[in-house]
Amino acid sequence: DTEVTQTPKHLVMGMTNKKSLKCEQHMGHRAMYWYKQKAKKPPELMFVYSYEKLSINESVPSRFSPECPNSSLLNLHLHALQPEDSALYLCASSRITGQDYPSSGANVLTFGAGSRLTVL
């Protein structure tokens, strides 16, 4: 079983809907990430939270709104999405070592199984 749990596994929404993706980990990791993966493409970084604070936003449109309510949870709020936003959304977590704060990009990431989003 994966140690990073994502819900829901599948989500279909209209362009006017508001929905949220959830991610949970209990490994004590203090960095959490959202990645977007289109079909047959590599994952693309969207956001990084370090110590529950947003440390990296890769110029993601405001219709995606991340939230990290505590060290174990990460949400991605979705509003007014477009069909081209349909993709697999992957959550990941990692330790933070002093040398690579705030991104933790040098650390090993533990990924969840993803939430497959379809926007109609």
Place this chain on the structure above:
Amino acid sequence: AQKVTQAQTEISVVEKEDVTLDCVYETRDTTYYLFWYKQPPSGELVFLIRRNSFDEQNEISGRYSWNFQKSTSSFNFTITASQVVDSAVYFCALSEWMDSSYKLIFGSGTRLLVRP
């Protein structure tokens, strides 16, 4: 800019064959990290290995082995005696210090199909 190239889009082998997945990277930095991740059909990426730029020692883990050569900027991955369960997409990734943080960049991935 940093870049990771996985020139093999898809590879198909018969079970028990050996297979090598190529990874070539570009970086301006002397300190960086290289990774391999496996993505089975279930979706989650599974960590396989991390190497820092100062550790050129090759590594073997069971049927998996990695050949890191800084002279050719390559970090190739070999599966010996492949099995059907090895079928997945494999991503090579580079983490380099940029803009005051480490950024992880994935290659385009190689889809491996192991046929029984």
